[in-house]
Amino acid sequence: MKQFKRGIERDGSGFVVLMAEEAEDMWHIYNLIRVGDVIKASTIRKVVSETSTGTTSSQRVHTMLTVSVESIDFDPGAQELHLKGRNIEENDIVKLGAYHTIDLEPNRKFTLQKTEWDSIDLERLNLSLDPAQAADVAAVVLHEGLANVCLITPAMTLTRAKIDMTIPRKRKGFTSQHEKGLEKFYEAVCVAFMRHVNLQVVKCVIIASRGFVKDAFMQHLIAYADANGKKFTTDQKAKFMLTHSSSGFKHALKEVLETPQVAARLADTKAQGEVKALNQFLELMSTEPDRAFYGYNHVSRANQELAIETLLVADSLFRAQDIETRRKYVKLVESVREQNGKVHIFSSMHVSGEQLAQLTGCAAILRFPMPDLDDEPMSDDE
Amino acid sequence: MSRHRNIRNINLEDEMDDDYDDYDDYEDEEESERLYSYDRNSLSANYYTYLTDSGRNSPTPPAPPSSNTAPSYYPPVSTAAPTTGPASAVPSSIVRNLTAPSLQQQQKPSKNPNSRPSTPQAGSNLNTPKRTQQVKNLQTEAASPSGSRVSSEVDLSTFRRNQLQNIAKATSVPRKAVKPRAVEKDLINLIVVGHVDAGKSTLMGHLLHDLEVVDTRTIDKFRHEAARNGKASFAYAWVLDETEEERERGVTMDIGRTSFETTNHRIVLLDAPGHKDFISNMITGTSQADAAILVINATTGEFETGFENGGQTKEHALLLRSLGVTQLVVAVNKLDTVDWSMDRFEEIRNNLTVFLTRQAGFSKPKFVPVSGFTGENLVKRMDLRWYDGPCLVELIDSFKAQAPQSDGPLRIGISDVLKVSSNQLVVSGKIESGEVEKDDKVYIMPSVTAATVKECANNDGWEHCFAGDFILLTLQGTFEPESVQAGSVIVRSGPDTLIPAKKFEVRLVVFEIATPIIKGAKSELYSHSLCMPCTFTKLIHTINKSNGEVLKQRPRFLAKGSTAVVEIETEHDVAIEAFTSCRAFGRVTFRSGGNTIAAGIVEKVITPQ
Numbered sequence: 001m002k003q004f005k006r007g008i009e010r011d012g013s014g015f016v017v018l019m020a021e022e023a024e025d026m027w028h029i030y031n032l033i034r035v036g037d038v039i040k041a042s043t044i045r046k047v048v049s050e051t052s053t054g055t056t057s058s059q060r061v062h063t064m065l066t067v068s069v070e071s072i073d074f075d076p077g078a079q080e081l082h083l084k085g086r087n088i089e090e091n092d093i094v095k096l097g098a099y100h101t102i103d104l105e106p107n108r109k110f111t112l113q114k115t116e117w118d119s120i121d122l123e124r125l126n127l128s129l130d131p132a133q134a135a136d137v138a139a140v141v142l143h144e145g146l147a148n149v150c151l152i153t154p155a156m157t158l159t160r161a162k163i164d165m166t167i168p169r170k171r172k173g174f175t176s177q178h179e180k181g182l183e184k185f186y187e188a189v190c191v192a193f194m195r196h197v198n199l200q201v202v203k204c205v206i207i208a209s210r211g212f213v214k215d216a217f218m219q220h221l222i223a224y225a226d227a228n229g230k231k232f233t234t235d236q237k238a239k240f241m242l243t244h245s246s247s248g249f250k251h252a253l254k255e256v257l258e259t260p261q262v263a264a265r266l267a268d269t270k271a272q273g274e275v276k277a278l279n280q281f282l283e284l285m286s287t288e289p290d291r292a293f294y295g296y297n298h299v300s301r302a303n304q305e306l307a308i309e310t311l312l313v314a315d316s317l318f319r320a321q322d323i324e325t326r327r328k329y330v331k332l333v334e335s336v337r338e339q340n341g342k343v344h345i346f347s348s349m350h351v352s353g354e355q356l357a358q359l360t361g362c363a364a365i366l367r368f369p370m371p372d373l374d375d376e377p378m379s380d381d382e
Numbered sequence: 383m384s385r386h387r388n389i390r391n392i393n394l395e396d397e398m399d400d401d402y403d404d405y406d407d408y409e410d411e412e413e414s415e416r417l418y419s420y421d422r423n424s425l426s427a428n429y430y431t432y433l434t435d436s437g438r439n440s441p442t443p444p445a446p447p448s449s450n451t452a453p454s455y456y457p458p459v460s461t462a463a464p465t466t467g468p469a470s471a472v473p474s475s476i477v478r479n480l481t482a483p484s485l486q487q488q489q490k491p492s493k494n495p496n497s498r499p500s501t502p503q504a505g506s507n508l509n510t511p512k513r514t515q516q517v518k519n520l521q522t523e524a525a526s527p528s529g530s531r532v533s534s535e536v537d538l539s540t541f542r543r544n545q546l547q548n549i550a551k552a553t554s555v556p557r558k559a560v561k562p563r564a565v566e567k568d569l570i571n572l573i574v575v576g577h578v579d580a581g582k583s584t585l586m587g588h589l590l591h592d593l594e595v596v597d598t599r600t601i602d603k604f605r606h607e608a609a610r611n612g613k614a615s616f617a618y619a620w621v622l623d624e625t626e627e628e629r630e631r632g633v634t635m636d637i638g639r640t641s642f643e644t645t646n647h648r649i650v651l652l653d654a655p656g657h658k659d660f661i662s663n664m665i666t667g668t669s670q671a672d673a674a675i676l677v678i679n680a681t682t683g684e685f686e687t688g689f690e691n692g693g694q695t696k697e698h699a700l701l702l703r704s705l706g707v708t709q710l711v712v713a714v715n716k717l718d719t720v721d722w723s724m725d726r727f728e729e730i731r732n733n734l735t736v737f738l739t740r741q742a743g744f745s746k747p748k749f750v751p752v753s754g755f756t757g758e759n760l761v762k763r764m765d766l767r768w769y770d771g772p773c774l775v776e777l778i779d780s781f782k783a784q785a786p787q788s789d790g791p792l793r794i795g796i797s798d799v800l801k802v803s804s805n806q807l808v809v810s811g812k813i814e815s816g817e818v819e820k821d822d823k824v825y826i827m828p829s830v831t832a833a834t835v836k837e838c839a840n841n842d843g844w845e846h847c848f849a850g851d852f853i854l855l856t857l858q859g860t861f862e863p864e865s866v867q868a869g870s871v872i873v874r875s876g877p878d879t880l881i882p883a884k885k886f887e888v889r890l891v892v893f894e895i896a897t898p899i900i901k902g903a904k905s906e907l908y909s910h911s912l913c914m915p916c917t918f919t920k921l922i923h924t925i926n927k928s929n930g931e932v933l934k935q936r937p938r939f940l941a942k943g944s945t946a947v948v949e950i951e952t953e954h955d956v957a958i959e960a961f962t963s964c965r966a967f968g969r970v971t972f973r974s975g976g977n978t979i980a981a982g983i984v985e986k987v988i989t990p991q
Contacts, residue, residue, distance in 0.1 A: 210659035246976030358902020
């Protein structure tokens with residue numbers, strides 16, 4: 001992300017001028033913008049003009065609009081953000097108060113104005129401006145008949161292709177069917193891989209499966225690249241890493257990121273840190289359940305006792321539509337930080353984040369056991 | 383679109399005029415619905431017996447709806463006789479015999495119109511007003527299917543829902559009498575399980591050779607080829623490990639299937655892979671099995687790795703039990719490597735008996751010392767100082783076949799799709815209940831695809847197949863690529879059809895796991911041949927194992943060994959249903975990260991409102 005100007009006042013209100021450069025940035029912007037913010041960007045408006053005789057003609061006009069956002073829609077596949085809202089600045093073409101939807105894309109400059117930039121927002125903004133964060137990892141998880149080709153960026157896991165095929169099982173005397181099916185399947189995965197993974201860009205490629213599928217796939221991939229005149233260089237070959245996963249479903253990625261050899265290669269990606277923290281939480285849940293709690297009620301009670309060592313929060317909570325919910329969680333995060341607690345904000349686009357979001361989105365590892373918390377009922381929405 | 387047309391154009395009066403026996407099914411259906419309806423008390427009792435002693439064969443409270451005393455094999459057609467004038471003249475014994483459908487065909491023209499239970503006005507003929515009511519409903523619904531389409535709730539899958547509703551509303555197909563087969567050796571599906579390299583394939587390969595299912599020439603050929611690859615000891619395993627990859631790596635990867643006969647039974651042998659990574663395939667096989675052989679490697683140190691240090695012996699045994707297999711023989715293999723030591727055999731037996739009876743809940747596992755490689759005690763008893771019991775084949779022969787299943791609604795679990803084209807499909811699978819024949823109209827769930835059976839045959843070439851058979855089906859219809867997969871289910875239209883869903887209430891037992899199950903945890907759901915990612919969306923309550931009382935409402939997590947009721951949601955619609963409706967499709971197993979974390983039964987299907 002590129003920042004052109006920042007004008008944030010002491011009281012937290014202010015604006016920034018930004019330009020997204022890649023998909024990852026769009027995700028950050030999506031997390032920054034909330035209902036009620038003001039966005040100013042160049043956009044296209046269809047203008048209908050009526051002549052004196054009554055015939056109408058419509059034109060598409062480029063113009064600069066300022067809207068107060070009412071709804072936000074993020075399309076991770078197309079990397080687009082659709083912001084619908086009312087025009088709040090007089091314009092030659094668009095009346096005051098008229099609705100317009102601004103589409104934000106990478107490489108479009110825009111101004112974002114907020115009445116209140118809180119600590120989470122600022123953290124997110126600074127994070128998105130940090131160029132060192134960008135490093136992609138490609139991963140293929142597969143089992144016989146199913147493969148997911150994914151790109152793992154610091155804040156997102158994007159499924160680029162999912163190949164789902166039925167492979168006939170082996171049958172007495174008819175093993176050729178099975179082998180043919182498998183062959184076809186590998187071919188399809190190879191095609192998807194070559195199309196979606198740019199080996200110049202990615203830092204590392206993980207191929208994970210159970211059994212011998214990964215080795216067989218690797219062989220096919222090398223042969224496929226050879227046959228298509230895209231022979232892997234030694235450099236590129238060194239990027240590949242074969243590891244074990246129990247299945248080819250997307251959630252197996254979590255398992256893959258846990259394995260020590262992968263962990264070593266991806267030491268400081270955000271996805272890795274999240275998986276680690278969540279695992280620690282889950283382990284504690286079985287060994288010392290009085291130190292691991294989830295749900296806002298339990299966690300905030302623990303926070304009152306200054307008991308939180310690590311707080312895990314899903315970023316979906318900060319995108320909450322009503323400001324109260326957001327404020328509630330921002331306060332929680334700030335107060336944990338004040339106590340020198342660690343805070344992990346999970347991206348809901350990662351597998352681990354998905355799981356945390358299911359787990360009410362809020363969990364905590366405590367410094368000391370609080371057995372009496374267990375007796376308190378969990379609230380209904382948790 | 384043909385499936386809509388079928389339903390929309392139905393003229394119920396005509397239908398019933400033609401096929402009045404169709405009509406009598408209703409009574410039965412209603413009865414059966416009542417019996418199947420969810421009853422917590424009986425179910426919980428049932429469930430505990432399921433885990434402790436009784437198996438899928440044992441009679442349980444929600445017994446099959448056999449209000450008629452005829453063997454449950456026979457369709458309710460026989461009870462129809464007394465209520466409908468002319469038919470009452472026919473002694474029920476005749477109706478019951480195999481020509482039942484054709485008999486009724488002939489009677490049709492002679493029927494007195496007044497005696498036809500065709501319209502609700504003639505309802506005086508019908509013995510229950512309830513039934514009339516149902517007919518009325520059906521009629522109005524059949525008359526205005528378009529109306530129901532408009533009125534249905536707004537949902538993304540409205541179309542699909544309507545489709546399903548219409549299928550469920552359609553009149554059920556009259557059941558045909560099952561022709562008894564001439565061959566009367568019972569069929570047993572036998573699965574062979576055990577830790578990797580316990581010698582399952584070799585044991586079975588040698589057994590098949592000794593039974594002369596596989597001739598010596600083939601074995602010699604294998605021995606030759608295997609020796610050339612430096613794997614001479616794998617020769618027998620090659621009988622079942624047929625793919626190139628399996629032979630090359632010397633590991634069974636998918637279920638090997640073959641059949642042979644013993645004195646009293648026909649056996650379909652399923653050779654399961656033992657490797658940890660292929661447990662999913664093992665589950666698929668086990669869900670089709672009636673009995674099992676657990677193979678143990680007696681070599682020093684090997685038994686211990688397989689049993690204690692995270693080996694598959696325990697997991698396999700628990701899976702067998704939770705998938706409903708109750709009959710078990712433990713084959714202690716490779717005893718030749720320890721000089722047929724009695725001490726070793728006894729040590730293994732003592733260790734395993736405790737585990738199998740206490741933890742897994744098998745009643746009386748039998749143990750037999752064997753050697754798969756040298757072939758002792760397989761077909762012929764061997765003289766051993768300390769063992770004079772039956773040999774392996776004798777034990778296999780002593781398995782009891784499943785009682786012929788009740789004549790429930792048609793359910794075929796597809797375990798393999800062999801050939802797909804846009805209008806033809808070849809699948810194999812096991813009939814869990816009901817029967818199927820050429821030209822039957824069926825639906826494939828969860829994709830809701832209509833199809834006609836073009837050919838069907840079981841292993842022995844019978845064309846009319848019924849519950850318990852493993853069959854090969856050729857279906858005709860319009861198929862979208864990849865819409866039918868292993869795990870799909872073939873059903874018929876009618877009120878007892880299977881409606882696929884995404885959310886289920888499941889009662890489960892948590893296995894030995896490192897991290898507890900918490901809300902939002904993801905796992906893979908296994909049921910019959912199905913494998914589907916799912917999420918635990920709600921932990922409803924934990925249960926006291928011994929008395930079934932609720933321990934804690936909405937627990938924070940499920941620790942190992944606990945029993946609980948949870949709500950799960952699968953990624954896509956799946957074809958499973960309540961355990962009380964169909965046992966085979968009501969059993970579920972959860973796996974995560976390569977370990978089996980829980981097993982249980984579906985209590986309730988939660989259909990979207």
